[in-house]
Structure formats: C-alpha cells, structure tokens
Amino acid sequence: MxxxxxxxxxxxxxxxxxxxxxxxxxxxxxxxxxxxxxxxxxxxxxxxxxxxxxxxxxxxxxxxxxxxxxxxxxxxxxxxxxxxxxxxxxxxxxxxxxxxxxxxxxxxxxxxxxxxxxxxxxxxxxxxxxxxxxxxxxxxxxxxxxxxxxxxxxxxxxxxxxxxxxxxxxxxxxxxxxxxxxxxxxxxxxxxxxxxxxxxxxxxxxxxxxxxxxxxxxxxxxxxxxxxxREGIGKDSIEVVVENGSVFENLLKSQNLKVVKTADGLMISASDGEKLIPRLFSLAQKHRIEIHSVSLKKSSLEDVFVLLTGRKIREESAAMHPMMRIKRMRK
Amino acid sequence: MVEAYGVYILWLRDLKRYVRARSRIIGSLGMPLFFLAFLGMGFRRAQIPSLPGDISYIDFLAPGVVSMVVLFTSTFSGVSIVWDRQFGFLREIMVSPISRTTIALGRTLGGATTAIIQGFLMLAVSYIIGFRPDPIGMVYSFVFMVLIAISFTGLGVAISTLMEDIHGFQLVINFFVFPIFFLSGALFPVKEFPEFIRFFTYFNPLTYGVDGMRWSLIHYSEFNPFIDFLAIGIFSIFVIIISTILFDRTEVG
Incomplete structure (x- = not known):
C-alpha cells in the first residue's frame, strides 16, 4: 500500500x-x-x-x-x-x-x-x-x-x-x-x-x-x-536503604545490575525481584554493609523515570526550575 | 482579516454579561448621579462668568455627567480584557480560528455598546432630577456617545495589551481617566482654566465629545459642533487602528 x-x-x-x-x-x-x-x-x-x-x-x-x-x-x-x-x-x-x-x-x-x-x-x-x-x-x-x-x-x-x-x-x-x-x-x-x-x-x-x-x-x-x-527495565523494582550507599552501588553495578541512586537510597530494577533480594543480603553481609530496609514492588513508569534521571517525578514539583517559576508568575 | 460572525459573537457575549450584572449597572451610575445631584444643588445659584446667564448649572452639568458615564464605562470595558486574560478565557479565544483583529474589534464594539446603554440610562436618571434636554437633540447626542464610547473602549483595549495584570487598573483610572474627565469641560467650561492648563484641554479628545453632547442636548457649545464631530471622530478611528495593531502583537503564553 x-x-x-x-x-x-x-x-x-x-x-x-x-x-x-x-x-x-x-x-x-x-x-x-x-x-x-x-x-x-x-x-x-x-x-x-x-x-x-x-x-x-x-x-x-x-x-x-x-x-x-x-x-x-x-x-x-x-x-x-x-x-x-x-x-x-x-x-x-x-x-x-x-x-x-x-x-x-x-x-x-x-x-x-x-x-x-x-x-x-x-x-x-x-x-x-x-x-x-x-x-x-x-x-x-x-x-x-x-x-x-x-x-x-x-x-x-x-x-x-x-x-x-x-x-x-x-x-x-x-x-x-x-x-x-x-x-x-x-x-x-x-x-x-x-x-x-x-x-x-x-x-x-x-x-x-x-x-x-x-x-x-x-x-x-x-x-x-x-x-x-516497563519491560525495558525489568518487571520488578527494589528499593534498598543501606548505610554506605555509594559503596553498595558500585558493588551492585559490578554484578551487572541496573542500579540508580535516589534521594532515599538505591533503586534496582530486575526481572526477578524475589530471587534478587537474598542475593542482595548475602552481598551486603560479605562486605559488612548494613541494610536498613528493602522493599519490592512491580515496576512502574515512575521507576523508568528514576532509573533514567535518578529523581522521582513528583519530588520535582517542589523544586521547579527557577526560570519556569518566573515565567509562570508573569502570566 | 475580520470575520463578521466573530465580531458579532464577542459583542453578544459582552451584552449577555452586561445584562446579567445588574448590581454593576446600578452601582456604576451611583457616583455620576451624586455628582449631578449634589454639584447641581450646591452650584445652582452660582454664576459662572463664561456661561450665558440663561443656562442653569444643572443643564450645563448633565451632558457632562452623561459623558462621564460613557467615558468610565467604556474605558472599564476595554481594560477588562485583562480580566479575561487573568481568568484564562482569553486563551479560549486566542486558540480559535478567528483573527486577532476580529477579537479586538468585537471587544471594542461590545464594550462601546454597553457604555452607550449606560449613557442613556444616565440621561433618563438626569431627567428624573429635572434635566430637560431637547428630544430631537438626543439623536445627535447618540452620535457623540457612539464616538466617545468607541474612542475610550478602544483606548482601554490598547492599554490592556500593555498591562501585566489587573493591579494596574487603579492606576489607569486615577492617573488617566480622571484627568481626562476633569480636563474635558464636563463640570465647568474649559475657558475657566488658567491659560497653560487650557492648552491641555484642547488635546483632550473628550473635550470635543462633551462639547458635542452639550450642543446636542442644550444647544450650547464652546466650539463649532462640526469641529467637535471631526475631532472625536478622527480620534476614534485612530484609536481603533492603534488598538488592533497592539492587540495583534500580544502573545498569550
């Protein structure tokens, strides 16, 4: 045609x-x-x-x-x-x-x-x-x-x-x-x-x-x-809060995992989240890093955004671009 | 490019809103009514040197106060585009297929129409107070009211394009509309002004509007009524051109 x-x-x-x-x-x-x-x-x-x-x-x-x-x-x-x-x-x-x-x-x-x-x-x-x-x-x-x-x-x-x-x-x-x-x-x-x-x-x-x-x-x-x-980043998303974030981040990256640092902690995307959690613990234990909390959820577009930018979509609303704020006020 | 149906619908919207705002219709006649009533009573025995003895002050004042109503209502309507911008409605018009010129003209004619209606309401009110205008002269006064209304609605539209928000409105009324009113001979003949102030009154388009109104209604004028007609007429055309050009350039982000 x-x-x-x-x-x-x-x-x-x-x-x-x-x-x-x-x-x-x-x-x-x-x-x-x-x-x-x-x-x-x-x-x-x-x-x-x-x-x-x-x-x-x-x-x-x-x-x-x-x-x-x-x-x-x-x-x-x-x-x-x-x-x-x-x-x-x-x-x-x-x-x-x-x-x-x-x-x-x-x-x-x-x-x-x-x-x-x-x-x-x-x-x-x-x-x-x-x-x-x-x-x-x-x-x-x-x-x-x-x-x-x-x-x-x-x-x-x-x-x-x-x-x-x-x-x-x-x-x-x-x-x-x-x-x-x-x-x-x-x-x-x-x-x-x-x-x-x-x-x-x-x-x-x-x-x-x-x-x-x-x-x-x-x-x-x-x-x-x-x-x-969503599939692109894996169906699950894990958020971990640890004592020493950057060390743990490098550690995970060396394991070929998709990791990004967020305001709260680290976010890891995976296709098989349940099985990854025990691995995270053993890895942390081996390097004497203390894990404060772990949460697992189905990945969303929010996680796609976090993985690409290291920030959350909603958090931004408070810290708008200064230029944008000036522009809005003028109207 | 002007779309007639676009002008019509904007005009119709202004009229619908006008008819509904009853409290504003009555409210805005309050101040001019008191001007007419109290100034008329207070100065009823005063003799103004440049005024012929057979013209009473209330007869002299009434056409001026009617002009005042037209002046204030029309400037107010023109500037009220700023409200439309503030409340977002202007955007609805600006993304539509009708041209900017159409929008400016529609608003000008709508605002002018409401100002003319207000002017005639004031004329009716002044009749109740005791003003007796020439009935046939009212036809001529209509022509002058149209020209005053178009001039100052257009001027209001032009000013609105230069205003950021509604906070400037008070500024426009106090430093623009009031001087125009006081320098127009609406309350006393411009001949009474000292020489250097009188000079300014000749550049005030409303001077000719008020004089034309007075000629129409009580057959007394300081200038030749034909000159009045030409002056305010040319000014109104000039204002329409300027306001459409300015409005064409505005961006609504």
Missing part, C-alpha cells in the same frame, strides 16, 4: 526547540503521533510539557525546529492548525458568568458551526460528559470536576482532528480523576480524534495512554508503549 505512512501520522515533530532567554524549555524534541492514539507526555513540573503543547497549538512560536499538526505547519499555517485542534488548558478558561450551554454555543460559533449543527452537538457533548441536566446553570456554580468535564466537552465539540489535554486531572480528587479518565476513554471510542495529553501523574499515563514520551529538562528521554517501557 502506497500512502499508509503518510496517513497514519497526525503529528510530526522534528528538533523542536524553545528558548526563554537563555533557558531552553524544550530542547530538540522529535516524535510522531499516529492517528487515533492516546499519546502521553509524562514528566515532572517544569519539564517543558506545557511549552511543547503551546508550540503545537500555535500559542508560542518555536525558536527552531519544525512541527506539523494534521498536516499543517504550526509556524506557517497557524490558522489551519487552529481549525484542526481542540485544547483543554491546565488553567480554567471558561466564562464563569455564562451557562454551560452558552459557553459551548460561543465556542461553536467562533469555530463557525451553523445553528442547527451547533444545537445538536451541544446536547451530544453534554451527554457524553454527563452534564445534560446542568446545561443552563451558570458555570460559576459548577464544582472543579464539573468545570473540567465541561472544558473537555468544549475541547472536542467542533470535531477537532487532534485534542490536546494539558494536565486534564490536575488538582482533582482521586474519584473525579477516575471519572475524567472514563470520559477520555469514551471519547476515544466514540469520536474520531487523536488525543495528546500531558501529565505528571504516573497512573494517568499508565491507565490511559497507548504510548508515552517521558520528558525531563526539555528533552524526551524515553518513548514507547507503557508495557515496553
């Missing part, structure tokens, strides 16, 4: 870079997203996820590199890109002085949908996110979760080819988060749309995404399906 390659990628990014002054928020990022998939961008706060999304949605101009969204260049044809995409931002962007229906009606109009189609579509999307009975209530009376659902409904209302969700469940409680995940999955089933979502919640990436790009300090450090990313 001749055109398969062309039609399967809806987003194509090549060496995309964004500088804020001297600070590179996104550095030479390249990837492709296939039509119909849920593509996750996972990384700590300040990793460059939002900057990346803003470049793909034409809100920020890249410093260098190239990006095609739905076949259009984000720099040369921003108007066409905007027609093809929907976005749900991290921060709320609803008009709280209007009702849910009016917000959607406004949206339909600025995307040029005609009256009949608009009315049909409004009831359709409200139904999909379970807000049909709240259509004529002012948005300022909505809870956080309801507002987010309405934003998602609005994001895909105009039949975008690509829907960007920037931290769709940020700041929501666990139950509401699961609720939103269900709606996103339903959306993928019912609508012909490709979804790109950024998140710093491991569970979100693992539960929702077909493929995940792990991003840190503006670079993609791993990209694959969730299963393959």
């Amino acid at each position: 001749l055109f398969v390659e062309d039609s399967s990628e809806i987003i194509k990014v090549e060496n995309l870079t964004k500088f804020f002054g001297d600070f590179a928020a996104v550095k030479e990022v390249s990837f492709e997203v296939e039509r119909g998939e849920i593509f996750g961008i996972l990384g700590p706060n300040g990793a460059g996820k939002t900057t990346l999304i803003k470049m793909l949605s034409t809100l920020l101009k890249p410093t260098s590199g190239k990006a095609l969204v739905a076949g259009y260049d984000v720099v040369k044809e921003p108007q066409n890109v905007r027609k093809s995409i929907g976005i749900v931002f991290q921060e709320p962007t609803l008009d709280v002085e209007l009702t849910a229906r009016e917000n959607l009606d406004f949206h339909g109009r600025i995307y040029g949908m005609d009256g009949k189609k608009r009315r049909e579509r409004i009831s359709e999307v409200l139904e999909l996110v379970g807000l049909s009975d709240k259509a004529d209530i002012l948005v300022k009376k909505f809870s956080g979760g309801m507002q987010r659902r309405l934003e998602i409904a609005r994001g895909f209302m105009h039949f975008p080819k690509v829907l960007f969700l920037d931290e769709p469940t940020l700041g929501l409680d666990v139950q509401t988060r699961r609720n939103i995940w269900e709606y996103i999955e339903k959306l993928r089933r019912d609508e012909d749309v490709t979804i790109i979502l950024t998140t710093h919640y491991i569970e979100e990436a693992e539960n929702l995404c077909d493929r995940v790009a792990i991003i840190d300090l503006g670079r993609i450090i791993a990209l694959d399906t969730v299963e393959r990313l």
Whole structure:
C-alpha cells in the first residue's frame, strides 16, 4: 500500500526547540503521533510539557525546529492548525458568568458551526460528559470536576482532528480523576480524534495512554508503549536503604545490575525481584554493609523515570526550575 | 482579516454579561448621579462668568455627567480584557480560528455598546432630577456617545495589551481617566482654566465629545459642533487602528 505512512501520522515533530532567554524549555524534541492514539507526555513540573503543547497549538512560536499538526505547519499555517485542534488548558478558561450551554454555543460559533449543527452537538457533548441536566446553570456554580468535564466537552465539540489535554486531572480528587479518565476513554471510542495529553501523574499515563514520551529538562528521554517501557527495565523494582550507599552501588553495578541512586537510597530494577533480594543480603553481609530496609514492588513508569534521571517525578514539583517559576508568575 | 460572525459573537457575549450584572449597572451610575445631584444643588445659584446667564448649572452639568458615564464605562470595558486574560478565557479565544483583529474589534464594539446603554440610562436618571434636554437633540447626542464610547473602549483595549495584570487598573483610572474627565469641560467650561492648563484641554479628545453632547442636548457649545464631530471622530478611528495593531502583537503564553 502506497500512502499508509503518510496517513497514519497526525503529528510530526522534528528538533523542536524553545528558548526563554537563555533557558531552553524544550530542547530538540522529535516524535510522531499516529492517528487515533492516546499519546502521553509524562514528566515532572517544569519539564517543558506545557511549552511543547503551546508550540503545537500555535500559542508560542518555536525558536527552531519544525512541527506539523494534521498536516499543517504550526509556524506557517497557524490558522489551519487552529481549525484542526481542540485544547483543554491546565488553567480554567471558561466564562464563569455564562451557562454551560452558552459557553459551548460561543465556542461553536467562533469555530463557525451553523445553528442547527451547533444545537445538536451541544446536547451530544453534554451527554457524553454527563452534564445534560446542568446545561443552563451558570458555570460559576459548577464544582472543579464539573468545570473540567465541561472544558473537555468544549475541547472536542467542533470535531477537532487532534485534542490536546494539558494536565486534564490536575488538582482533582482521586474519584473525579477516575471519572475524567472514563470520559477520555469514551471519547476515544466514540469520536474520531487523536488525543495528546500531558501529565505528571504516573497512573494517568499508565491507565490511559497507548504510548508515552517521558520528558525531563526539555528533552524526551524515553518513548514507547507503557508495557515496553516497563519491560525495558525489568518487571520488578527494589528499593534498598543501606548505610554506605555509594559503596553498595558500585558493588551492585559490578554484578551487572541496573542500579540508580535516589534521594532515599538505591533503586534496582530486575526481572526477578524475589530471587534478587537474598542475593542482595548475602552481598551486603560479605562486605559488612548494613541494610536498613528493602522493599519490592512491580515496576512502574515512575521507576523508568528514576532509573533514567535518578529523581522521582513528583519530588520535582517542589523544586521547579527557577526560570519556569518566573515565567509562570508573569502570566 | 475580520470575520463578521466573530465580531458579532464577542459583542453578544459582552451584552449577555452586561445584562446579567445588574448590581454593576446600578452601582456604576451611583457616583455620576451624586455628582449631578449634589454639584447641581450646591452650584445652582452660582454664576459662572463664561456661561450665558440663561443656562442653569444643572443643564450645563448633565451632558457632562452623561459623558462621564460613557467615558468610565467604556474605558472599564476595554481594560477588562485583562480580566479575561487573568481568568484564562482569553486563551479560549486566542486558540480559535478567528483573527486577532476580529477579537479586538468585537471587544471594542461590545464594550462601546454597553457604555452607550449606560449613557442613556444616565440621561433618563438626569431627567428624573429635572434635566430637560431637547428630544430631537438626543439623536445627535447618540452620535457623540457612539464616538466617545468607541474612542475610550478602544483606548482601554490598547492599554490592556500593555498591562501585566489587573493591579494596574487603579492606576489607569486615577492617573488617566480622571484627568481626562476633569480636563474635558464636563463640570465647568474649559475657558475657566488658567491659560497653560487650557492648552491641555484642547488635546483632550473628550473635550470635543462633551462639547458635542452639550450642543446636542442644550444647544450650547464652546466650539463649532462640526469641529467637535471631526475631532472625536478622527480620534476614534485612530484609536481603533492603534488598538488592533497592539492587540495583534500580544502573545498569550
């Protein structure tokens, strides 16, 4: 078949870079997203996820590199890109002085949908996110979760080819988060749309995404399906806290084990964790190193991140990049 | 590039929000009402030298206070784009396919419309207080209100592009809108100013707006009404061009 390659990628990014002054928020990022998939961008706060999304949605101009969204260049044809995409931002962007229906009606109009189609579509999307009975209530009376659902409904209302969700469940409680995940999955089933979502919640990436790009300090450090990313480091992950970390670390490395030093201790990835634990003890005993604690769990994308960077994803949130903090304050 | 439906929908949104904010509609008429009532009572027997004896102070003041309402409401609406930016809604508009020029024009016309409605409400209130304008002159006053409203909504939009956040709002009101108001001849004829201050009033577009309003409503003016019309008219066109250019350049990160 001749055109398969062309039609399967809806987003194509090549060496995309964004500088804020001297600070590179996104550095030479390249990837492709296939039509119909849920593509996750996972990384700590300040990793460059939002900057990346803003470049793909034409809100920020890249410093260098190239990006095609739905076949259009984000720099040369921003108007066409905007027609093809929907976005749900991290921060709320609803008009709280209007009702849910009016917000959607406004949206339909600025995307040029005609009256009949608009009315049909409004009831359709409200139904999909379970807000049909709240259509004529002012948005300022909505809870956080309801507002987010309405934003998602609005994001895909105009039949975008690509829907960007920037931290769709940020700041929501666990139950509401699961609720939103269900709606996103339903959306993928019912609508012909490709979804790109950024998140710093491991569970979100693992539960929702077909493929995940792990991003840190503006670079993609791993990209694959969730299963393959996990398999790559071994199915188990062991955390050990010992007295003399660096000595033990070198010792383990000499045994050809995947080890990385974390803030708490050492993390070891293995395909057979249960059998490795006794080995760790005998090794420690032989070299008179005292083990304080050992824990074994199934490896997650968090461990992939730790193994690649030596840091945890969540810990980063407190120690955001100083440049990013300044930038956020200005807005 | 301007999309008419885009202008219309932004205008419609402004009107919907205006109609719903009843407390703001009434609240913002409070200060001008007290200006009119108390200044009118306090100075009712005062004779202003440059004012012909047959014009009562309340008749002189009312067109000025109506202009004041239009000035404040329109500047406020223009600058309120900063609120949209703060509360995120501006982003929803900025990622949509409609052009920046459309957005700036839609906001300007929406804000101007609400300012004109406020102006007519104030006119009605002043009627209750005892102001009796020429009914036919109200048609002319409508033209001047439109020009004042567009000028200062546009100016508000232009200022909003230079503001980082809503904290600058008070600054704009106190150091920009109030001087424009006091230097416009809304409260007393600009002829009463000392020479060097009067000089500034000639560069104040509102001076011509107020004078045009006064000519329309009570048939008294300091300048030729045609000059009033030209001055505020040219200024409004100039402001629209400047504000769309400035708005076109803004980035919403």
